[in-house]
Amino acid sequence: MEYEEISLEEKLRIVSGFLLDSPPGEVADVLNDIRALVGEDEAVEQGLLDSLRKYNTEQLTTVKLADQSAPAIVCEAASLGDDRYIDPSTKKTFTFDHRSQTALDVQDANANEENEEGEGEGGEEKDEDEEAESYRHAIQTALAAYTADRYPEGVAAVFVTARTMTMVLVGNKYNPKNFWNGRWRSVWTWHRDTNVFRGTITTNVHYYEDGNVQLASSKSIEESVASTSTPDTVAEHIVKRVAHAEDEYQRGLNAGYAQLSGHTFKSLRRTLPVTRSKLNWDKIANYTIGAELTKK
Numbered sequence: 001m002e003y004e005e006i007s008l009e010e011k012l013r014i015v016s017g018f019l020l021d022s023p024p025g026e027v028a029d030v031l032n033d034i035r036a037l038v039g040e041d042e043a044v045e046q047g048l049l050d051s052l053r054k055y056n057t058e059q060l061t062t063v064k065l066a067d068q069s070a071p072a073i074v075c076e077a078a079s080l081g082d083d084r085y086i087d088p089s090t091k092k093t094f095t096f097d098h099r100s101q102t103a104l105d106v107q108d109a110n111a112n113e114e115n116e117e118g119e120g121e122g123g124e125e126k127d128e129d130e131e132a133e134s135y136r137h138a139i140q141t142a143l144a145a146y147t148a149d150r151y152p153e154g155v156a157a158v159f160v161t162a163r164t165m166t167m168v169l170v171g172n173k174y175n176p177k178n179f180w181n182g183r184w185r186s187v188w189t190w191h192r193d194t195n196v197f198r199g200t201i202t203t204n205v206h207y208y209e210d211g212n213v214q215l216a217s218s219k220s221i222e223e224s225v226a227s228t229s230t231p232d233t234v235a236e237h238i239v240k241r242v243a244h245a246e247d248e249y250q251r252g253l254n255a256g257y258a259q260l261s262g263h264t265f266k267s268l269r270r271t272l273p274v275t276r277s278k279l280n281w282d283k284i285a286n287y288t289i290g291a292e293l294t295k296k
Contacts, residue, residue: 012047019051023206024183025174052098060170060185062155063103065092077159077166088159136160138231142239163192179209190225197225201249221245
């Protein structure tokens with residue numbers, strides 16, 4: 001039987017779908033399987049690179065920087081263009097290899113800023129930057145403490161663009177020996193002018209012992225955070241909002257699990273067979289043995 005060769009666009013669509021649906025901590029395995037299926041193809045490799053870039057930024061991939069204890073987060077808010085990212089906690093920039101998930105060419109971000117200042121900067125703009133950084137640093141400190149308390153392998157980062165703060169939190173838990181991996185992500189924004197506070201919480205869990213089950217769940221939140229006189233007070237209010245939203249989301253997941261095990265799964269099949277009586281398996285086994293003895 002002859003099979004028709006699919007187009008490059010269709011092939012990229014299929015393999016990109018596989019890649020973007022990779023479970024937490026398993027993207028390298030999925031990538032190797034895709035390469036085994038499609039073989040060496042430069043056009044496909046380029047398409048895979050684009051999908052890897054999207055996957056790593058959406059999944060908030062973490063990466064260790066040289067001489068730094070805490071990992072950095074690869075995300076849209078951290079992007080400087082051309083696969084270069086910034087870690088606001090350490091004031092370092094780095095190039096990220098999306099294939100190997102490693103950081104290269106780590107540099108001091110302040111060096112780039114000093115070069116740009118040669119063109120001249122107004123005093124008002126400098127004061128605005130310093131004020132924004134004071135808010136960013138306060139929120140970063142409070143969010144890092146919250147993350148360390150709630151997530152054993154968690155990482156948090158706070159980015160500032162104009163008058164908007166973007167807060168990113170990710171917690172990974174990989175346990176391949178017991179056939180499961182999981183990731184918790186939340187991204188929040190707070191606009192200093194409107195005080196609008198928005199966020200999205202996303203969880204992905206993969207369990208694959210004698211099966212293949214994935215959980216993908218997300219929830220969006222919108223509230224307001226009043227601007228106060230001090231950055232520390234704003235940071236405290238924001239972290240309280242994050243903690244409340246994540247606690248509510250966790251309780252909702254727990255209630256969903258109880259509903260699944262107590263009702264949903266049971267409704268998938270009859271409690272009793274059509275005879276409405278339980279089978280006596282011991283009696284059936286005796287019938288079988290008796291029939292075999294009769295034959296002999």
